Amino acid sequence: xxxxxxxxxxxxxxxxxxxxxxxxxxxxxxxxxxxxxxxxxxxxxxxxxxxxxxxxxxxxxxxxxxxxxxxxxxxxxxxxxxxxxxxxxxxxxxxxxxxxxxxxxxxxxxxxxxxxxxxxxxxxxxxxxxx
Numbered sequence: 001x002x003x004x005x006x007x008x009x010x011x012x013x014x015x016x017x018x019x020x021x022x023x024x025x026x027x028x029x030x031x032x033x034x035x036x037x038x039x040x041x042x043x044x045x046x047x048x049x050x051x052x053x054x055x056x057x058x059x060x061x062x063x064x065x066x067x068x069x070x071x072x073x074x075x076x077x078x079x080x081x082x083x084x085x086x087x088x089x090x091x092x093x094x095x096x097x098x099x100x101x102x103x104x105x106x107x108x109x110x111x112x113x114x115x116x117x118x119x120x121x122x123x124x125x126x127x128x129x130x131x
Contacts (some may be wrong), residue, residue, distance in 0.1 A: 035097035042093030
């Protein structure tokens with residue numbers, strides 16, 4: 001609801017419920033918030049997967065999960081590696097989340113501008129057709 005208060009109509013009239021719904025649908029995503037949310041989840045997934053394998057133990061611990069060491073610098077299937085995986089997973093997830101929010105905001109902005117342009121051209125056609 002806070003976003004709606006920031007965008008009052010310019011003419012001073014009240015906002016209808018359909019306009020309120022459109023403002024909520026096309027509201028911008030906060031890149032930092034989405035990045036932190038996805039970063040926390042991805043970091044916790046890597047941390048918990050590593051911790052489960054370390055607690056499980058055995059002669060060879062997680063050869064498949066060890067392949068993450070090729071992508072995450074300093075990662076191993078150990079307790080220290082789980083902390084490294086938590087940090088690297090958070091950083092990677094944050095970047096992905098921020099990029100998703102940025103691209104979504106860019107696409108929505110381009111769409112809104114295209115619709116506004118189309119409406120402006122439509123009203124111009126009406127003006128030119130009726131001298």
